[in-house]
Amino acid sequence: MEIKLRITYDQKxxxxxxxxxxxxxxxxxxxxxxxxxVLDFDQDGRLLGIEFLDGKDGLPKSLLSKLD
Structure with a gap:
């Protein structure tokens, strides 16, 4: 099974x-x-994605700096 992991960050x-x-x-x-x-699930209950409403508090700064 291949996971197509992608991360986005809206700094503003x-x-x-x-x-x-x-x-x-x-x-x-x-x-x-x-x-x-916020955890997003499909109709089969599979986790599709995770939204971090406070990105700076929820993810490492080293990761966020690469996404800016």
Whole structure:
């Protein structure tokens, strides 16, 4: 199984998103908030991605500096 990991970061909004695979339009069936994060699941309950609402607090600074 190949994981197509991709990370985006919006510095102005301080939002980061880790895509565990490509998400087609309408592919997220359920979003669950856990603290300052949101977990996105497909209709089969598979985790598609994780949104960090406070990117600077949720991810290492060394990673964020590479995404700016």
């Amino acid at each position: 909004a301080d939002l980061a998103y880790i895509y565990l695979e490509d998400i087609p339009p309408g592919g997220v069936n359920e979003s669950v908030r856990v603290g300052d994060n």
